[in-house]
Each structure stands twice: as C-alpha cells, then as structure tokens.
Amino acid sequence: MPTEAPEAPQAPEERPRGTLTSGRGRLADPIFKWVVAGCGTLVLIILALMVIRTTAEAWPVFAKEGFFGFLFGEEWTSGDSRTEITGTYGAWPFIYGTLITAAIAIVIALPLSIMVAVYLTHMAPTRLAKPLSYTVELLAAVPSVIFGLWGLHWFLPNVMRPFFEWLEGLLGWFFLFEGPVLGVGYLPAGIVLAIMILPIMTAIVREVIVVQPLDQQMASYALGSTRWEVITKVVLPSSFSGIVAAAMLGMGRALGETIAVLMLIGGSQSWGASLFGTGSSMASHIAATFGEANPETRTALMAIGVALFLVTMVINILARVIVWRLGQTKGDAAV
Amino acid sequence: MRNGRSKLATLAAIPLLAAACSSGGEDTENANTSGDALSGSLTGAGASFPDPLFQDWIYTYTNDVQPDTSINYQSVGSGAGIEQFMEETVDFGSSEEYLDDEALQEAADNRGCEALQFPVTFGSVVIAMNNPELDGLALDAETIAGIYSRDITTFDDPAIAELNPEMDLPSDEIVPVHRSDSSGTTAVFTHYLAHEVESWDEEYGEGKELDWPSGLVGGQQNDGVSQGITQNPGGLGYVNQSFAQESELSVAHVVNSDGEPIEPTTESTIAASEEAEVPENFQFHIDDIGGSGYPIAGTNWIFTYTCGYDQETTDTLVDYWTWALTDESAQEIAGELGYAPLGDELTERVIAELERTNSENGDGSEDGEDEDSEEDSAEDGDQ
Numbered sequence: 001m002p003t004e005a006p007e008a009p010q011a012p013e014e015r016p017r018g019t020l021t022s023g024r025g026r027l028a029d030p031i032f033k034w035v036v037a038g039c040g041t042l043v044l045i046i047l048a049l050m051v052i053r054t055t056a057e058a059w060p061v062f063a064k065e066g067f068f069g070f071l072f073g074e075e076w077t078s079g080d081s082r083t084e085i086t087g088t089y090g091a092w093p094f095i096y097g098t099l100i101t102a103a104i105a106i107v108i109a110l111p112l113s114i115m116v117a118v119y120l121t122h123m124a125p126t127r128l129a130k131p132l133s134y135t136v137e138l139l140a141a142v143p144s145v146i147f148g149l150w151g152l153h154w155f156l157p158n159v160m161r162p163f164f165e166w167l168e169g170l171l172g173w174f175f176l177f178e179g180p181v182l183g184v185g186y187l188p189a190g191i192v193l194a195i196m197i198l199p200i201m202t203a204i205v206r207e208v209i210v211v212q213p214l215d216q217q218m219a220s221y222a223l224g225s226t227r228w229e230v231i232t233k234v235v236l237p238s239s240f241s242g243i244v245a246a247a248m249l250g251m252g253r254a255l256g257e258t259i260a261v262l263m264l265i266g267g268s269q270s271w272g273a274s275l276f277g278t279g280s281s282m283a284s285h286i287a288a289t290f291g292e293a294n295p296e297t298r299t300a301l302m303a304i305g306v307a308l309f310l311v312t313m314v315i316n317i318l319a320r321v322i323v324w325r326l327g328q329t330k331g332d333a334a335v
Numbered sequence: 336m337r338n339g340r341s342k343l344a345t346l347a348a349i350p351l352l353a354a355a356c357s358s359g360g361e362d363t364e365n366a367n368t369s370g371d372a373l374s375g376s377l378t379g380a381g382a383s384f385p386d387p388l389f390q391d392w393i394y395t396y397t398n399d400v401q402p403d404t405s406i407n408y409q410s411v412g413s414g415a416g417i418e419q420f421m422e423e424t425v426d427f428g429s430s431e432e433y434l435d436d437e438a439l440q441e442a443a444d445n446r447g448c449e450a451l452q453f454p455v456t457f458g459s460v461v462i463a464m465n466n467p468e469l470d471g472l473a474l475d476a477e478t479i480a481g482i483y484s485r486d487i488t489t490f491d492d493p494a495i496a497e498l499n500p501e502m503d504l505p506s507d508e509i510v511p512v513h514r515s516d517s518s519g520t521t522a523v524f525t526h527y528l529a530h531e532v533e534s535w536d537e538e539y540g541e542g543k544e545l546d547w548p549s550g551l552v553g554g555q556q557n558d559g560v561s562q563g564i565t566q567n568p569g570g571l572g573y574v575n576q577s578f579a580q581e582s583e584l585s586v587a588h589v590v591n592s593d594g595e596p597i598e599p600t601t602e603s604t605i606a607a608s609e610e611a612e613v614p615e616n617f618q619f620h621i622d623d624i625g626g627s628g629y630p631i632a633g634t635n636w637i638f639t640y641t642c643g644y645d646q647e648t649t650d651t652l653v654d655y656w657t658w659a660l661t662d663e664s665a666q667e668i669a670g671e672l673g674y675a676p677l678g679d680e681l682t683e684r685v686i687a688e689l690e691r692t693n694s695e696n697g698d699g700s701e702d703g704e705d706e707d708s709e710e711d712s713a714e715d716g717d718q
Contacts, residue, residue, distance in 0.1 A: 077546050082438060152559070157566050182510060182552045183566045184559075266563070267515020267553035269546045278553055280515065288555065291383070291412025292517035292543045298414075 051309065058303035060085050070303060071095065076269045078289075078297040089300045091307050093271035097186065097281040098311065101261060102254035104190025104275070105197055110247055112194070113201035118231055120202075121209045133206065140199035148260035151192040152184070156264065160188050164276060178274040184266030187275040192260055197250035204249060208242030209235055241323050248319045255312050258283040282308040374403035375651030381409075381416020381429030384519045385456055385635045387577055389429075391668045392659050400658055404651050413519050413543070420638045421445060426648060428638040431519030432543075433618045448642035448695045453617050453685040455660060457608040457675040458575055460524045460631045461599045463561070463584035465570040466490075466505065470585030473498040473596035476531030476630075479589075482571065483511050483528070484535065485550050490569065498590065512563035512572030515553030517544040523633030524573045530622050573631075576604065577673035593625035603629035604675035613681055617688070632675075642695040649693040656689050 062070055064085045073090015080086075116136065120129050164181045171177040212235050220230045236243070266278030267288055280288070286301045293301060379389075386408070393406045411419070413430035420428025421442050434442065434452055442450035462474060469490065474482075478494050481487035487494055491504040514521045525541035539545055547553070552567070554560035557578040564570035564584060571587075576599050579586055588596035597603050607628030611621040617636070624630040639652060659665045666676045677685060 075546065077540075078542070078544060080542070082441065152562055161566070180508070180510075180550075182550075183563060184552055184554070262515070263555045263559060265515075265553075267555065268513075268549070268551060269544070270549040272549055277549070278551070280553070288515050289517035289544050290415075292414040292519070293412075294414050294417070297517075297544075 051306075054302050054305045054309070058299060058306050061089050061300050061303040062306075065089050071307060074271070076300075078293075078300060080294050081296045082294065085296060085299065087296065087300070089303065091282070091304050093269055094280050094282040094285045094304060095307060095311060096271045097265060097279040097285075098255055098283070098308065100186050100275070100279075101190040101193055101265065101281055102251055104187060105193035105254040106247060106251055108191065108194035109198045109201055109250055110243075113198055113205050113246065113250075114236070114243065116198075116202045117205035117209055118235075120206055122227070122231060122235070133203075136199050136202050138199075139195075140203065142196075144196060144257060144260040145263075147192055147196050148263035151188065151260065152263045155192070156183060156188050160191060164188075168276065175273050176275050179276060181276050182266065182278060184264050185276050185278045186265060189261045189265040189281070190275075192264055193254045193257055196257065196260060197253050200253065201246045201250040204246035205239070205243055208239045208246070212238055241327060244319060244323050248316060251315060251319070252312065255315070256283055256308070257281075258287045262287050282311070372403055373401045373647070373651045373654055375647040375649075376405040377407070377426045377648065377651055377655065378424075379406070379408045379416075379427040379429060379637075380411050380419045380425045382413045382431050382519055382635055383410040384413075384431055384458060384575055384633070385429065385674065386410035388456060388669055388672050388674045391672065392665055395664065395668065396655055396658055399664075400662075401651070401654065404655070406651075406655060412517070414517070417638075420450075423640075423643070426639070426644065426652060430636055430638070431522060431633050433634075433636050434638065435618070442638070442640070446640050446643055448640060450638060450640055451688055451691055452636045452638045453688045454613070454634045454677060454681070455637050455656065455685070456635050456669060456677070457604055457621070457632055458523075458577065458635070458673065459599045459604045459607070459629050459675075460520055460527070460573050460633065461576045461579040462587035462589065462631075463564055463572055463574055463579050463582070464587065465564050465568060465584065466507065467585050468505070469502075469587075471598070472502065472585075472587045473590060474587045475590035476528060480528045480532040480535040482509055483513070483547070483551070484538065485511075485548050498596070507569035509569045509571055510552055510563070510567040512552045512554055512560050512567075512570055513545070513547055514557075514560055514573075515555050516559075518556075519543060519633060520557075520573065520575050521545065524631060526620060526633075527631045530620070575673075576601075580673045589630050591625055591628060591630040592623045595625075595627070597627065597629045599629045599631075601670050601673055601675055603627060604632055604673075605678075607632040608634075608675050608681075609678045613684070617685075639689070639692040641691055642693060644693045644696070649696075653690055653692055657686060660685060660689075 065073060065088075070089060070091055072092050073088070074092050075088045075090050076093060078087045078089070120133050120136075124132060161181065161183060164187065167177055168179045168181050172179055216238075217230050217234055220234045225233070261281050262284035265280055265284055267280045267284060268278045269280065269285075271277070271279045282304050286304055289297060290301060389408045389410075393408055397404050397406055408429075409425075413432060416425075416428045416430050417434065417438065419425045421438075423446060434450070439450050439452070462479065464470075464472065472490075472495070474495070475498060478487060478492075478498065481492075481494060488509055489506050490509060491506045496502075496504055522541065522543045525539070525545055529536040529539070529541040539547070552563040552570075552572075554563040554572070557574050560572045560574050561578070561582055561584065564572045574582075574584075579599070586599055588598045590596050606626055607621055607624045607630065610624045610626055610628045611619060611632075611634075613619050619634070621632045621634060624632065637656065644652065660677065660682050669676050676682075
C-alpha cells in the first residue's frame with residue numbers, strides 16, 4: 001500500500017478502510033458523484049415543478065387577459081366565482097410597486113454598502129473593523145417582520161415622515177416627490193428594504209474587496225497615488241463584477257421581500273408615479289389577499305407568482321449581460 | 336378523573352372569568368347533549384374576524400367545561416376556511432360570508448351529504464378617527480362613501496357639517512385608511528356602502544378587497560389601519576369593534592335608516608342583529624338597520640356536514656357550539672370582546688340546525704339531554 005501513495009495522493013486516506021472491504025473504496029467516488037449530481041438536479045427539478053405548477057394553475061387568467069394584458073393591465077378587480085374567471089386582472093400596479101421599491105432599495109443600498117465595505121477593509125482601525133463587520137452581518141439575521149414592525153411603528157413616524165415632509169417641501173414640484181405625504185407608501189417600503197439588503201450586499205462587497213491583490217495596490221501607492229485614487233482606480237474597478245453580483249443578490253431579496261413591504265407600502269391596487277404614493281408589490285399583494293382568496297382570486301395570485309418569477313429572471317439576465325459586456329471591454333468577466 | 340378535572344376547571348376559572356363557575360349551572364338545559372365527559376378533538380379553520388372570540392371560547396370550554404376535549408381553530412381567513420371545509424380537511428369551517436347555493440352544492444357533492452351553515456355571532460365595523468375632538472362625529476352612508484371616494488376631503492365639508500350642527504369641525508384634510516389585506520371587515524364595510532349608496536355600488540362595488548380610489552392609505556390588518564389613522568392628523572379608518580374597543584381611537588356615530596346617529600356598542604350591535612330578518616336558509620345580510628341598531632354589522636357563519644363524522648367528534652362539535660351559543664359565561668366573553676350574541680329566537684333555530692350535524696349518519700343528535708356533566712363541572716368549579 002505505501003507504494004501506491006506517490007501515484008494517488010488521496011489513496012493513503014482511503015486505503016486503510018478499503019482494505020477490509022475492497023469494493024467500498026472504489027464505489028465511494030461514483031456514489032459521491034451521483035449524490036452530488038442528484039443534489040444539483042434536485043434544484044432544477046424543484047424549480048421546474050414550481051414553474052410548471054404555478055403556470056398551469058394560473059393558465060385560465062392568462063387565457064382570459066392575454067399574457068401582456070395581464071402584465072400591463074392597470075385594473076385589478078377580483079371576482080368571486082368558484083369555477084370561472086369573472087374579474088379583471090391587470091398586474092401592472094403590483095409589478096410597478098415591486099420594481100420601484102426594489103429600485104429605491106438598490107439606489108440607496110449600493111453606494112452605502114460599497115462605502116461601508118471600503119471603510120471596513122481599508123480605513124477602519126483593526127480594533128473597530130472586526131466588531132463592525134460582525135454587526136453588519138448580524139443585521140442580516142434580523143427577520144424581515146421585525147424590520148416591518150420597527151419601520152411602521154418607530155422609523156416611519158419618527159424619522160422618515162419628517163424627512164419626507166421636508167423632501168416634499170423641497171422637491172414637491174418634481175413628479176416623483178409630489179405630495180401628499182401619507183406615511184406609508186413606496187418610499188418608506190424602499191428605504192426599509194435598503195436597510196434589509198444592506199448587510200448581505202456589504203458582506204459580499206467586503207469579501208470581493210479583501211481578495212483584490214495587494215501588490216497592485218502597493219504598486220499604485222508606490223507610484224504616488226493617494227488612497228482615494230487607489231480605491232477608486234484600482235480596488236473598485238477590479239471588484240466590479242463582484243459588486244454587480246452583490247447588487248443582484250440584494251435586488252433578488254428586494255424583489256421577493258413580502259412582509260416588511262406589505263406593512264409599509266400602504267397596499268392599494270392603484271399605482272402612481274409619486275414615491276410618496278401608496279401601492280402594492282407583487283409579493284405583498286399575494287400575501288395580503290391569499291388568506292381570504294376564493295378559487296378564482298387564487299388563480300390570479302398564482303399568475304402574479306409567475307409574473308414575479310419572470311421579472312426576477314429578466315432582471316438577473318440583464319445584470320449578467322451587463323457584467324458580460326463590461327467584462328469583454330475590461331477583460332474581467334468572472335461572476 | 337373527576338379530581339383532575341375539577342382542579343383544572345378551578346385553575347382555569349380563576350384568571351379567565353369567575354362568572355363561568357357560578358353561572359355555568361343555570362343555563363345547562365341545552366348546553367349538553369351528551370351524558371359523559373367528552374374527549375373529542377376538533378379542528379376548525381376560517382375567518383380571522385371572530386378569532387379573538389373563538390380563542391377565548393375554546394380556552395374556556397376546553398379547560399372549564401370539557402377538559403378532555405381539544406379544539407384547534409386556525410384563523411387562516413374566510414376564503415381559506417371555506418376551501419378547507421370544502422376539501423374536508425377540517426371539522427368545521429367559518430366565514431363572514433355565507434355559502435351560496437353553488438358552494439353548498441359543491442360541498443354536498445364532495446362529501447356526499449348536505450352541508451350546513453348557521454350564524455354564531457355578530458360584529459360591527461367601526462369608523463375610527465385620530466382626532467380626539469371628533470369622538471361622536473355623526474356620519475351617514477353618503478358622507479362615508481364621499482370620504483372614501485375622495486369627494487369629501489376635509490372634516491368641515493358642508494355634508495359633514497350638516498350632520499353635526501353642534502360640532503366645531505376642524506378643516507383638517509381627511510386621510511381615509513382601508514385594509515390592504517383581503518378581509519371580512521372590508522366586506523362588511525363595503526357591503527354597507529354599496530347597499531346604501533348607489534353611486535358607490537356602481538363605481539367601487541363591494542368585496543373583501545377593492546380597487547380603492549387613489550390617495551387612500553392601506554394598512555395591513557387592524558394594526559396597520561390603526562397605525563395609518565394615528566400617524567395622520569386627519570386619519571379615519573374602519574376597524575372591527577372588538578379592535579376599536581381596545582384601542583383609544585375616537586369613533587364616529589353612524590346614522591341608521593331611522594335617521595338616528597348610533598354609537599357602536601355591543602348593545603347597538605345586538606339591536607342591529609335583532610332587526611335583521613334571517614331566512615330559513617341562513618343566507619342573509621344585516622341591511623337597513625333602524626331603531627337603536629348600529630347599521631354596519633356583519634355575521635360570522637359556521638359550516639358543518641350532515642355526515643361523515645365519528646360519534647365522538649359529532650358530540651363534541653354539537654356540544655361545543657351549543658355551549659358557545661347558549662351558556663351565559665360564553666355570552667359574557669363575547670360581550671366583553673365586543674361581539675354580539677344571537678337573539679333567543681335565532682339561537683333556537685341555529686341550535687336546531689346545529690343538531691342536524693352528522694344526522695344523516697343516523698346518530699347525530701340522538702344522545703339524550705343529560706345535563707349531569709355540565710352541572711358536575713360547574714359544581715366542581717365552585718368548590
């Protein structure tokens with residue numbers, strides 16, 4: 001047996017057991033391969049089952065409204081039939097709500113997470129960096145319902161509302177910030193979403209920045225760059241694809257977030273451009289009406305589920321295309 | 336067994352309601368349809384609107400009255416409650432909307448025997464406001480519809496001023512708040528508006544969820560609505576009475592069909608339920624309430640089948656609901672929580688319907704009218 005060791009490095013660990021039942025050692029590899037492959041396919045199977053099942057259940061609604069009629073219809077009136085589709089189902093108000101809250105969340109969370117990550121990796125004294133990054137990660141463990149409760153009962157009336165009123169006074173002429181300020185709405189939901197996705201984005205961006213080769217940075221310093229130049233011209237550009245990946249993960253969470261949005265968006269089936277306006281997102285509308293839904297409404301909610309899946313997929317593909325295109329020009333396509 | 340039971344009964348009775356022990360014995364003629372202690376276990380699912388009441392009833396019943404029974408009520412919502420009842424995954428369903436003939440037929444086809452439904456409690460929907468000075472503000476269906484369709488936007492609108500000649504109305508912008516989740520409270524509220532105001536019916540209609548006009552605030556559950564009300568100076572919203580009773584919001588008096596502004600109380604809800612005409616099939620709405628009745632009221636129905644239960648389940652089912660509908664302590668719990676009991680005549684009819692549960696199996700309501708068990712536990716509790 002020792003003679004075999006140089007040829008196959010893993011053999012010495014496997015062999016001592018294998019000597020008793022020599023079949024096992026040889027079987028371990030294929031078995032392991034099949035188990036792993038099975039786990040991999042399981043993900044695909046689950047996804048396929050979900051897509052097929054929800055699409056099949058939602059089919060009557062798509063058949064009645066037409067696919068694009070469903071996606072871009074602006075009226076949502078659920079009927080109460082048990083067997084057929086009698087209501088009008090246009091999911092645009094919810095799609096808009098999902099997109100606008102996720103967009104607000106990303107616009108706020110992306111620069112913040114990059115700055116936090118840069119601070120943690122390049123600026124913060126070591127004594128502070130460790131506990132601070134733990135705290136950021138701890139924030140990721142807070143359940144979203146807590147964010148919702150805290151947002152609705154404390155953060156909204158005490159912080160956001162005064163800020164909104166100030167903002168409305170300043171920029172009320174601009175359609176995005178048109179009053180009245182009602183409290184709940186797209187903006188508070190988006191801001192709380194930003195806080196929720198901040199930790200995961202920060203954690204990823206930090207990991208990406210940490211692994212950037214130190215010699216490039218040192219070389220840059222040696223050439224007389226300031227810290228600002230090193231970070232903006234060396235560290236961040238080479239972390240670009242990782243930052244996009246972080247944004248995508250954050251976006252994914254923001255698109256699908258249910259309960260916190262439900263509590264803060266002010267659920268209504270209409271929509272408007274103003275960020276102070278109330279509306280509903282796809283996930284929050286499903287959660288809000290599922291319990292009381294009769295068979296017809298449930299079919300329509302399934303259709304929203306399909307739409308949500310599509311929206312998520314389109315955004316993911318777009319993000320990948322962006323990375324791929326930029327990677328081609330900059331020579332970095334790894335995500 | 337007796338010892339164990341009496342201990343449990345006493346323990347449970349202390350914090351919950353002392354009255355249960357002393358008054359439990361008086362009202363037992365109907366309250367027990369089976370002789371021995373019951374040990375069935377029930378599952379029910381449905382409306383969240385009566386959930387606080389059902390949970391208190393179940394707690395008292397399973398601790399105090401029949402300690403060997405267990406009842407599990409899941410407040411999953413009326414829609415899901417009806418579904419679970421149809422799919423026969425629960426023993427009884429509950430909803431704030433009665434089953435129409437189509438749904439009853441479907442249920443009957445699934446089970447192979449008739450499905451029963453009967454009302455068990457009434458509750459009002461209250462118009463609550465943020466401004467404490469507005470407590471007692473009189474509103475009628477037209478003004479409420481005007482507020483929710485954004486035709487009336489301030490409290491000093493002439494239409495409101497006309498109803499409240501003595502009140503000094505603020506010029507605050509009204510911020511109407513509605514439930515953002517699908518809910519029976521919304522169904523009761525919008526049914527009232529649609530029934531009373533034609534233009535509302537044409538434009539918005541009624542239902543558990545609605546395509547509300549823009550400029551309104553939606554709140555998730557009663558808590559979300561109450562936050563929407565309290566966070567806006569001109570906040571005004573509708574919540575069910577049991578919730579309003581516990582919060583400190585000011586409430587509007589709603590003008591009923593006799594032109595009287597009525598304060599929402601348990602008494603005025605009872606008065607409303609007595610005004611309602613309940614047909615033989617128990618498919619009704621509480622409409623056109625006059626007298627001293629509060630006009631925005633809803634009903635909660637329970638659904639059971641006439642076959643397919645085992646004996647233990649049938650006995651427990653019938654005994655539990657009979658207790659809830661007739662026992663004084665059960666009615667007291669309802670009153671405390673702001674739910675109105677059924678009137679005497681209606682109770683009798685409902686009990687008769689309830690006792691048809693499992694009757695097509697041939698043994699539903701045959702057990703004698705033995706009242707020992709109930710009296711036993713009541714006496715035990717007194718010791």
